[in-house]
Amino acid sequence: MSAAVFVAGAGIISGIGNNVPECLSALENSTTGIDRISYLRTNHQGILPASEVRLSNAELALLSGFSPPTSRNVMLSMVAAKEAWDNSGINSIQGLRTGFVSATTIGGMDKTENFFIDFVADRKKGRLRDLAYHECGNVSQAVAEKLGIKHHVSTISTACSSSANAIMYGARLIKHNMLDAVIAGGTDALARFTLNGFNTLLILDEQYCQPFDENRRGLNLGEGAGYIVLVSERVAKALKKEPDCSLTGYCNFNDAYHQTASSPDGDGPYGAMTGALRMSGLQPKDIDYINLHGTGTSNNDSSEGAAIKRLFEPHYPKMSSTKTFTGHTLGASAGIEAVFSILSIKEGIVYPNLRLQTPMAELPFVPETSFSRDQNIKNVLSNSFGFGGNCSSLIFSKN
Amino acid sequence: MDKLISELKEQIAAQLKMKNIKPEDIGDDEPLFGAGLGLDSLDVLELIVLLKQKYKLRVASAEDGQKVFRSVRTMAEYITANQVQTA
Amino acid sequence: MKVYIRSAACISPQKTFENSSFLDEVVEHTGNRLNCIEPDYHDIIDPKLTRRMSRVIKMSVASAFACLKQAGLDKPGAIVTGTAYGCLEDTGTFLTNMVEQDEEPLSPVAFVQSTHNTIGAQIALLLKCNGYNNTFVNGSISFENALLDAMMMLTENVDNILVGGMDEITDMSHAILIRTGLYKRTSISNFDLFKSTSKGTIGGEGASFFVLTNTTSENDLACIDAVSTFHKPGDMVETTRHIESFFEAQDINNTNIDLLILGNNGDAKNDEIYSQLKQSVFNGVASVNYKNLCGEYPVSTAFASWIGANIIKSNHIPESLNPERSKKAPIRRVLIYNHYQNIHHSLILLSSC
Numbered sequence: 001m002s003a004a005v006f007v008a009g010a011g012i013i014s015g016i017g018n019n020v021p022e023c024l025s026a027l028e029n030s031t032t033g034i035d036r037i038s039y040l041r042t043n044h045q046g047i048l049p050a051s052e053v054r055l056s057n058a059e060l061a062l063l064s065g066f067s068p069p070t071s072r073n074v075m076l077s078m079v080a081a082k083e084a085w086d087n088s089g090i091n092s093i094q095g096l097r098t099g100f101v102s103a104t105t106i107g108g109m110d111k112t113e114n115f116f117i118d119f120v121a122d123r124k125k126g127r128l129r130d131l132a133y134h135e136c137g138n139v140s141q142a143v144a145e146k147l148g149i150k151h152h153v154s155t156i157s158t159a160c161s162s163s164a165n166a167i168m169y170g171a172r173l174i175k176h177n178m179l180d181a182v183i184a185g186g187t188d189a190l191a192r193f194t195l196n197g198f199n200t201l202l203i204l205d206e207q208y209c210q211p212f213d214e215n216r217r218g219l220n221l222g223e224g225a226g227y228i229v230l231v232s233e234r235v236a237k238a239l240k241k242e243p244d245c246s247l248t249g250y251c252n253f254n255d256a257y258h259q260t261a262s263s264p265d266g267d268g269p270y271g272a273m274t275g276a277l278r279m280s281g282l283q284p285k286d287i288d289y290i291n292l293h294g295t296g297t298s299n300n301d302s303s304e305g306a307a308i309k310r311l312f313e314p315h316y317p318k319m320s321s322t323k324t325f326t327g328h329t330l331g332a333s334a335g336i337e338a339v340f341s342i343l344s345i346k347e348g349i350v351y352p353n354l355r356l357q358t359p360m361a362e363l364p365f366v367p368e369t370s371f372s373r374d375q376n377i378k379n380v381l382s383n384s385f386g387f388g389g390n391c392s393s394l395i396f397s398k399n
Numbered sequence: 400m401d402k403l404i405s406e407l408k409e410q411i412a413a414q415l416k417m418k419n420i421k422p423e424d425i426g427d428d429e430p431l432f433g434a435g436l437g438l439d440s441l442d443v444l445e446l447i448v449l450l451k452q453k454y455k456l457r458v459a460s461a462e463d464g465q466k467v468f469r470s471v472r473t474m475a476e477y478i479t480a481n482q483v484q485t486a
Numbered sequence: 487m488k489v490y491i492r493s494a495a496c497i498s499p500q501k502t503f504e505n506s507s508f509l510d511e512v513v514e515h516t517g518n519r520l521n522c523i524e525p526d527y528h529d530i531i532d533p534k535l536t537r538r539m540s541r542v543i544k545m546s547v548a549s550a551f552a553c554l555k556q557a558g559l560d561k562p563g564a565i566v567t568g569t570a571y572g573c574l575e576d577t578g579t580f581l582t583n584m585v586e587q588d589e590e591p592l593s594p595v596a597f598v599q600s601t602h603n604t605i606g607a608q609i610a611l612l613l614k615c616n617g618y619n620n621t622f623v624n625g626s627i628s629f630e631n632a633l634l635d636a637m638m639m640l641t642e643n644v645d646n647i648l649v650g651g652m653d654e655i656t657d658m659s660h661a662i663l664i665r666t667g668l669y670k671r672t673s674i675s676n677f678d679l680f681k682s683t684s685k686g687t688i689g690g691e692g693a694s695f696f697v698l699t700n701t702t703s704e705n706d707l708a709c710i711d712a713v714s715t716f717h718k719p720g721d722m723v724e725t726t727r728h729i730e731s732f733f734e735a736q737d738i739n740n741t742n743i744d745l746l747i748l749g750n751n752g753d754a755k756n757d758e759i760y761s762q763l764k765q766s767v768f769n770g771v772a773s774v775n776y777k778n779l780c781g782e783y784p785v786s787t788a789f790a791s792w793i794g795a796n797i798i799k800s801n802h803i804p805e806s807l808n809p810e811r812s813k814k815a816p817i818r819r820v821l822i823y824n825h826y827q828n829i830h831h832s833l834i835l836l837s838s839c
Binding site for chain 3 (some may be wrong): 042043044105107112113116117119120123124128131135136137138140141145150153154155156157158159165169172173176192193196197198199200201252253254255256257258259260267268271386387388389390
């Protein structure tokens with residue numbers, strides 16, 4: 001099994017921009033994407049803030065090349081996946097075995113929940129075509145077909161760690177010499193289903209979220225998609241441009257503590273981070289930046305914080321939660337944050353953890369509060385911890 | 400209060416899908432969480448929904464919920480106290 | 487490295503759960519919906535915990551526990567599941583509540599349990615299993631994706647991997663699928679599924695689990711030699727080409743496959759593909775069908791794999807599968823071939839250990 005997996009391209013669409021340059025600009029300027037909900041029709045408009053992609057479904061249709069009744073989730077996925085594909089230069093090489101490993105938690109739920117408005121009243125009502133993308137796999141297949149990827153398509157759904165697991169799976173398919181190149185990542189559009197679901201769990205913040213703040217109140221949801229193109233060493237050498245970095249470590253570890261909460265000592269996060277480090281051969285002090293899962297819930301930030309203290313004490317790297325910009329994009333979050341991690345290495349930048357006023361008293365470290373450039377970022381750890389105890393960590397390293 | 404306690408037991412059993420437990424078997428003062436009935440944090444959230452749906456009362460957080468839902472009696476007392484205030 | 491099926495368990499519309507006999511009797515279902523025959527979960531899962539669990543979770547947990555018990559394991563090294571629909575009951579409940587109560591207040595348990603990874607997560611939670619845990623949701627190849635993940639992992643220093651495929655029918659999902667025209671309009675017996683010439687199939691469900699390992703033992707059922715899938719072939723030429731490539735890669739042909747397990751589902755147009763392949767690339771190979779036993783559902787190949795593994799272990803094809811001709815020679819190599827609405831096609835090759 002060959003060891004090296006390189007990152008050849010990245011693509012993203014989120015509440016802070018419709019592509020990599022736009023998102024980068026927002027990150028540099030500390031411009032959050034969290035705002036009053038304006039695109040999703042919901043009774044919670046004006047009460048619960050979220051980070052929506054600033055495009056209507058009609059506008060997304062034009063951008064993605066899908067026709068307007070298509071699920072918003074499909075269109076978001078297409079835009080980001082295509083950007084990653086195009087900027088990787090993979091198209092210049094013939095005869096590659098390519099794959100698409102995508103993650104999502106909602107599938108086409110943005111359309112299904114509209115179907116249900118009519119269906120609940122009368123089971124003969126509701127437009128069946130609204131269910132065309134209900135199944136998660138149909139979202140991935142639609143995008144793969146448009147990109148012309150036939151060798152392998154799979155879809156993963158493990159709550160908030162989904163796209164980290166998609167990236168891991170894609171990397172392993174390359175290491176096992178089953179594929180030469182994989183677009184891996186995830187997508188989730190904002191839907192009433194998830195907005196109401198999280199609301200009923202009482203973990204949404206009615207103000208703009210403050211991850212890792214002593215007085216944090218919960219999370220803000222977001223939407224978007226983030227994909228990276230992973231390639232084998234052979235393909236990396238054949239490409240015209242240098243790969244952005246390598247994926248040197250990853251780990252999928254289950255907390256097995258509770259259906260939704262993380263263990264207080266952070267066993268799950270600790271297991272995922274140590275596993276990723278072990279694979280990469282790095283020591284904790286070799287990590288230059290941690291992209292935190294940092295949702296802003298009382299439980300996650302305590303649990304993740306406790307795990308970081310256990311693992312990194314006394315050498316704490318710079319760290320921040322970019323969910324303060326993009327909101328929590330669920331199935332897309334690890335994909336989006338993988339893109340940010342890669343940019344951190346490529347551009348030598350570290351992002352701020354916005355709106356941090358009072359550091360958590362229980363933790364001996366404080367996330368970054370301002371944007372910095374000209375940093376020597378060699379290794380980045382990206383965390384994603386989800387419901388069901390699904391904890392995953394990725395490590396990207398400079399070549 | 401007794402009538403409310405009795406109604407609450409039925410509602411709790413239904414909301415939490417307790418098929419194997421008869422409502423009348425739940426003690427008035429039996430701890431609902433931990434060693435008593437063995438409910439957990441997700442059940443707290445379900446009971447918060449119950450309070451809102453049936454009694455139009457809002458419990459702001461899961462932490463507040465832990466206090467209100469200590470036993471069926473504390474729930475009944477909370478409902479009685481807060482419904483009087485809104486009358 | 488060989489992949490051994492150490493144990494297999496399933497809950498299906500037949501009496502397959504914890505039954506020492508292998509499909510000795512077949513249960514008749516009439517109508518267009520085959521519901522699973524479920525055990526009394528009281529003795530299998532702590533009753534305090536089952537109160538929240540939907541059917542698909544209970545069926546999966548019970549099958550997973552039985553599978554681990556058969557393998558003599560307290561917990562697996564990893565858990566990988568494949569499901570096309572996920573937890574439909576809870577999804578339907580939450581959606582209905584959302585509509586009827588105009589977005590509040592809503593059941594948190596229904597929301598939490600509607601997520602596709604709930605099944606794998608519940609199993610991990612009950613067993614306190616910290617190992618790798620993943621859920622594939624790519625329609626009718628979700629189980630094949632899970633198998634592939636597990637097979638790769640067996641070469642990555644992880645052993646005793648619990649792999650499962652599950653999908654359920656609910657009243658709502660059934661009502662919707664009827665409207666898509668997938669099912670027969672008139673009521674038939676599953677016994678007559680392959681005699682019927684009317685359009686449509688019958689709905690099914692099930693949860694099937696396997697423990698996969700890279701170390702051999704005398705209790706192993708079978709080996710998994712290869713898994714392959716392909717998507718929306720343009721025509722029969724392309725379908726045949728994919729199968730021939732698979733044959734070549736596995737160094738097999740129609741003279742050294744002992745049995746085919748085919749995914750005919752009783753819909754004439756759907757089954758035309760199998761008929762044509764039986765005259766070409768599958769010519770002369772004995773075959774059986776299985777969807778009259780379990781109905782049509784996306785991850786039915788998990789049930790087919792349970793059948794295939796048990797056929798190899800017992801070296802016997804139950805009469806209930808209506809084998810085309812009596813097969814006296816040892817049954818060493820079984821190929822499962824299925825397609826779901828000509829969108830996803832899959833091949834799973836099993837052999838004796």
